[in-house]
Amino acid sequence: MSETLVEASPFAAELDAALARAEPAALTALRAEAAGRFRALGLPSLRDEEWRHTNVAPVAKLRFVAPRPWSGARAAELAEEIARFRLDGTCELVFVDGRFAPELSATLLPEGVAIESLARRLARDAGGLAAVLGRKARFDAHPFLALSTALFEDGAVVEVAPRAVVETALHLIFYSTASPEPQASFPRTLILAGEASQATVVESFAGAPGAIYLTCPVTELVAARAAVVDHYKLQRESRAAFHLSGIAVETARAANVASHSFSLGGAIVRHDIRGALAGEGSEATLNGLYLVEDRQLVDTHMRVDHLAPHCASHELYKGVLDGRARAVFSGRIHVHPGAQKTDAKQTNRNLLLSEEAIAHSQPQLEIYADDVKCTHGSTVGQLDDEAVFYLRSRGIGIEAARSLLTYAFAADLVERVKVPALHRELQEFLFAWVPQGEVVRDAV
Amino acid sequence: MLLEIQNLHANVEGREILRGLDLTIRPGEVHAMMGPNGSGKSTLAQVLAGKEDYEVTAGRVLMDGKDLLELPPEERAREGLFLAFQYPVEIPGVSNTYFLKAAVNAVRKHRGLPEYDAVDFLKLVRQKVKLVGLDESLLQRPVNEGFSGGEKKRNEIFHMAVLEPTLCVLDETDSGLDIDALRIVADGVNSLRAPGRSFLVITHYQRLLNYIVPDFVHVLIDGRIVQSGGKELALELEDKGYSWLEVEPAGAGA
Numbered sequence: 001m002s003e004t005l006v007e008a009s010p011f012a013a014e015l016d017a018a019l020a021r022a023e024p025a026a027l028t029a030l031r032a033e034a035a036g037r038f039r040a041l042g043l044p045s046l047r048d049e050e051w052r053h054t055n056v057a058p059v060a061k062l063r064f065v066a067p068r069p070w071s072g073a074r075a076a077e078l079a080e081e082i083a084r085f086r087l088d089g090t091c092e093l094v095f096v097d098g099r100f101a102p103e104l105s106a107t108l109l110p111e112g113v114a115i116e117s118l119a120r121r122l123a124r125d126a127g128g129l130a131a132v133l134g135r136k137a138r139f140d141a142h143p144f145l146a147l148s149t150a151l152f153e154d155g156a157v158v159e160v161a162p163r164a165v166v167e168t169a170l171h172l173i174f175y176s177t178a179s180p181e182p183q184a185s186f187p188r189t190l191i192l193a194g195e196a197s198q199a200t201v202v203e204s205f206a207g208a209p210g211a212i213y214l215t216c217p218v219t220e221l222v223a224a225r226a227a228v229v230d231h232y233k234l235q236r237e238s239r240a241a242f243h244l245s246g247i248a249v250e251t252a253r254a255a256n257v258a259s260h261s262f263s264l265g266g267a268i269v270r271h272d273i274r275g276a277l278a279g280e281g282s283e284a285t286l287n288g289l290y291l292v293e294d295r296q297l298v299d300t301h302m303r304v305d306h307l308a309p310h311c312a313s314h315e316l317y318k319g320v321l322d323g324r325a326r327a328v329f330s331g332r333i334h335v336h337p338g339a340q341k342t343d344a345k346q347t348n349r350n351l352l353l354s355e356e357a358i359a360h361s362q363p364q365l366e367i368y369a370d371d372v373k374c375t376h377g378s379t380v381g382q383l384d385d386e387a388v389f390y391l392r393s394r395g396i397g398i399e400a401a402r403s404l405l406t407y408a409f410a411a412d413l414v415e416r417v418k419v420p421a422l423h424r425e426l427q428e429f430l431f432a433w434v435p436q437g438e439v440v441r442d443a444v
Numbered sequence: 445m446l447l448e449i450q451n452l453h454a455n456v457e458g459r460e461i462l463r464g465l466d467l468t469i470r471p472g473e474v475h476a477m478m479g480p481n482g483s484g485k486s487t488l489a490q491v492l493a494g495k496e497d498y499e500v501t502a503g504r505v506l507m508d509g510k511d512l513l514e515l516p517p518e519e520r521a522r523e524g525l526f527l528a529f530q531y532p533v534e535i536p537g538v539s540n541t542y543f544l545k546a547a548v549n550a551v552r553k554h555r556g557l558p559e560y561d562a563v564d565f566l567k568l569v570r571q572k573v574k575l576v577g578l579d580e581s582l583l584q585r586p587v588n589e590g591f592s593g594g595e596k597k598r599n600e601i602f603h604m605a606v607l608e609p610t611l612c613v614l615d616e617t618d619s620g621l622d623i624d625a626l627r628i629v630a631d632g633v634n635s636l637r638a639p640g641r642s643f644l645v646i647t648h649y650q651r652l653l654n655y656i657v658p659d660f661v662h663v664l665i666d667g668r669i670v671q672s673g674g675k676e677l678a679l680e681l682e683d684k685g686y687s688w689l690e691v692e693p694a695g696a697g698a
Binding site for chain 2: 384385386387389390391392393394395396397398400401404405407408409411412439442443444
């Protein structure tokens with residue numbers, strides 16, 4: 001039996017090594033638990049309900065190596081590679097192949113916020129994070145979250161002081177380099193927003209063009225009482241990369257978290273997003289946009305738990321698919337007993353630009369409280385013929401008409417971005433991505 | 445001759461709706477096309493604009509001597525045809541202004557005129573918006589989204605004013621409008637009347653023609669024009685209905 005497990009799991013050696021690290025007991029215990037789950041679950045196959053449409057066989061086929069540790073000697077070379085992923089006006093911290101790269105990062109942080117490399121923090125004080133680390137992004141049923149929890153080495157711990165209002169957006173860049181053998185990294189972000197604080201955090205994932213690698217990032221975001229957090233995830237991995245990720249958001253009483261995911265790159269991409277409305281009167285917005293073409297695959301699995309009364313959650317996911325791309329959206333809103341006056345709305349809309357593109361959409365509701373307002377809906381369709389004809393009848397060419405409508409469909413989410421540099425970046429991406437986007441650029 | 449329709453036959457979903465329609469419109473003329481429900485009025489408008497759901501099986505349509513039916517919808521528009529829709533389409537996410545700027549520049553480019561820059565375009569829009577009495581706040585809103593029925597129709601006339609077509613087809617622009625909205629829309633249309641611009645006003649009711657006074661009135665029944673006359677024909681129809689003109693039993697083509 002042990003032999004089949006070794007066969008099935010290319011990470012067996014890495015897991016053994018991780019468990020043998022000299023680390024504080026709490027951390028070792030967490031890793032052991034996660035490693036156990038990964039070994040029990042194995043890599044998912046199409047027979048797993050949660051992975052029915054997402055074939056990770058290409059990941060299983062590759063043997064990934066651990067990235068070399070960060071060295072300041074590479075700073076100059078990497079600075080150039082990373083330049084195009086930076087966002088003006090933000091405070092940036094850079095992680096290369098999963099490890100903190102201080103030479104590429106800002107040294108001066110805005111007032112009211114502390115950011116530390118996760119590796120450094122754990123070396124200093126592993127116990128302090130025990131209640132959060134690996135506890136919000138639950139890995140019991142998710143092999144890649146389990147793997148990431150067992151193997152992570154570094155990442156970011158972002159702590160916003162109580163009542164601090166941080167005006168400058170924080171930008172964490174996770175960059176993967178090209179290497180002779182495919183590398184795997186498991187970066188981890190913890191965002192702890194103190195009581196009544198306010199902050200904006202952008203996480204960017206990118207890589208060297210064409211590079212094959214695996215990123216399994218996990219983000220855990222906990223908003224304390226009345227905290228307001230704007231979170232953005234911008235996924236622009238190499239088009240040959242695998243990005244298998246998790247985001248977990250938890251809101252305490254009266255907290256408000258908005259998390260927008262923009263999934264633009266990668267070959268096989270999976271987002272497992274979890275929202276827990278834990279405190280009364282809290283609010284979560286979990287929106288996303290995916291743009292896929294060629295043979296790209298993007299899979300979003302979302303679960304929102306309403307655990308307390310008077311909470312609101314809004315999820316709008318939109319996708320545009322071209323070529324032979326595939327998208328999966330599976331969303332579940334779970335209203336627990338006692339979560340009265342829940343106001344939940346989940347929508348997934350897919351726009352297919354080609355006959356070969358396929359979108360699977362499955363929103364679900366599970367309600368165990370009787371005084372709630374919950375709606376969900378999903379659509380998979382092509383551009384509206386009536387709208388195309390209307391535009392053409394005013395002199396706009398068919399391609400331009402399709403382009404305008406596609407742009408408008410996607411821009412709906414881009415327009416919600418409140419960080420100016422990120423908004424610009426996404427708009428530019430859309431112009432370049434949408435067929436005949438230059439027409440739109442002229443018109444907008 | 446601005447528009448010449450000869451023996452036009454058109455099907456929708458295999459059913460023949462237009463059955464040999466002839467019509468000639470000269471520059472500067474206003475023609476009204478009236479007829480009962482199902483007579484083919486809206487089909488005529490859609491066929492002229494180039495809607496793909498309609499299949500032309502015989503006949504031809506010339507605009508300024510060019511074969512209109514050969515052209516895709518956008519080129520018809522660039523050649524100077526404008527259809528004011530009976531049911532203007534809502535386009536979420538596309539602002540009225542940037543849609544119109546793309547449209548007007550496509551038309552100008554085709555005519556060999558320089559494209560408008562943002563400043564010139566804004567000037568033009570400000571001037572036209574006053575002309576049709578459209579609330580300026582509707583310019584930044586997505587096209588027709590959340591507009592009232594009257595606002596949608598006024599927006600159509602506004603588009604028409606900006607695009608400056610030579611042939612304007614108004615498809616039941618009066619439907620769903622109260623008398624005040626009707627008057628505003630009609631004033632907009634009248635202000636666009638010019639020697640080089642013709643109108644084909646499709647309507648079910650004579651009421652609109654009190655405000656947009658036509659040079660000619662045609663009665664379309666069962667896919668053919670059965671009667672043509674001056675503006676007094678509209679009043680006669682108001683009095684007597686359509687039945688006295690029906691050559692086949694009522695409802696045969698409905």
